[in-house]
Amino acid sequence: MIYTITFNPAIDYVLHASEVKAGNINRADREEIYFGGKGINVSLMLRELGVQSIALGFAAGFTGTAIEDGLSLAGIKTDFVHLKSGFTRINVKIKTNAETDINGRGPNIPKDAVDELMYKLNALKDGDTVVLAGSIPKSLPDNIYEKILEEISDRRVKAVVDAEKDLLLNTLKYKPFLVKPNKFELGEMFGAELHTNEEIALYAEKLREMGARNVLVSMAGDGALLIDENGKTHICGACRGEVKNSVGAGDSMVAGFIAGSINGDYEYALKLGAAAGGATAFSEGLAKKKEILALVNKL
Numbered sequence: 001m002i003y004t005i006t007f008n009p010a011i012d013y014v015l016h017a018s019e020v021k022a023g024n025i026n027r028a029d030r031e032e033i034y035f036g037g038k039g040i041n042v043s044l045m046l047r048e049l050g051v052q053s054i055a056l057g058f059a060a061g062f063t064g065t066a067i068e069d070g071l072s073l074a075g076i077k078t079d080f081v082h083l084k085s086g087f088t089r090i091n092v093k094i095k096t097n098a099e100t101d102i103n104g105r106g107p108n109i110p111k112d113a114v115d116e117l118m119y120k121l122n123a124l125k126d127g128d129t130v131v132l133a134g135s136i137p138k139s140l141p142d143n144i145y146e147k148i149l150e151e152i153s154d155r156r157v158k159a160v161v162d163a164e165k166d167l168l169l170n171t172l173k174y175k176p177f178l179v180k181p182n183k184f185e186l187g188e189m190f191g192a193e194l195h196t197n198e199e200i201a202l203y204a205e206k207l208r209e210m211g212a213r214n215v216l217v218s219m220a221g222d223g224a225l226l227i228d229e230n231g232k233t234h235i236c237g238a239c240r241g242e243v244k245n246s247v248g249a250g251d252s253m254v255a256g257f258i259a260g261s262i263n264g265d266y267e268y269a270l271k272l273g274a275a276a277g278g279a280t281a282f283s284e285g286l287a288k289k290k291e292i293l294a295l296v297n298k299l
């Protein structure tokens, strides 16, 4: 089974308006609601690709319930820790010709809730996958990724880590199955500015030497580079299309790679990841399977 963990899920409330004036009552032309948080995005995209996962994390209040109901309607199993106070955040995204976002802070996560999450990790077995993606809310210890990986280190669980700086670097000692920085995040980890594929491959290889089994570096509109666990470098160009909203492209790529690597074919995993990321960049929300498969065939 694949488990995703979302510490700070969100409901994205997207408002489209032709004009917005600060201090006025403005009217939207249309609105949409999406469920978000990186782990949840990965679960949604896995489901789209026909792969089951269980979404773990913290949920609170009626907004937390709405996310759980929505995920279950989408066919995703959930096993969230329910917080006794606060509510799962709502992120407001105002789209005019520019985009203005106000992201909620999210509920406070007390220590006993963290213990409850750790307890849920007992369900993970040899061969399972766990996805750790995104930043850590202020109320959680900043070594929570390491604590989780320590907790499951007695089993052969494939960890997938999509995070910045030390948050990712500190997990390498647990030999994660996959790490997915984008090229800026990779540069930032080593205090370097990366431009060419050679430079990117050099630093991706450093992450592999430090413990990561597969290193996938996403490069937005320039595609992606993978150094797989056999030390082979694969380069994949980007798909072509009109960018609508690239939020979630990275999460889609992670899901595509996981789904594509089930048979150990990393060349295909990279392609499915790039196609899922690209198709999401070309959609308002996360991409649909049909759009993704159409792009895979063109890569």
Ligand SMILES: Nc1ncnc2c1ncn2[C@@H]1O[C@H](COP(=O)(O)OP(=O)(O)OP(=O)(O)O)[C@@H](O)[C@H]1O
Pocket: 181, 182, 183, 217, 218, 219, 220, 221, 222, 223, 224, 237, 238, 239, 240, 241, 243, 246, 247, 248, 249, 250, 251, 253, 273, 274, 275, 276, 277, 278, 279, 281
């Ligand atoms: N504009 C684009 N055109 C084509 N493909 C894209 C585009 N943006 C993203 N992709 C695809 O999606 C993958 C992931 O995108 P990106 O590098 O932006 O991830 P990211 O920076 O982690 O994004 P985020 O964390 O915001 O979801 C890229 O490697 C690429 O294959």
Ligand SMILES: [Mg+2]
Pocket: 162, 182, 250, 251
């Ligand atoms: Mg990212």
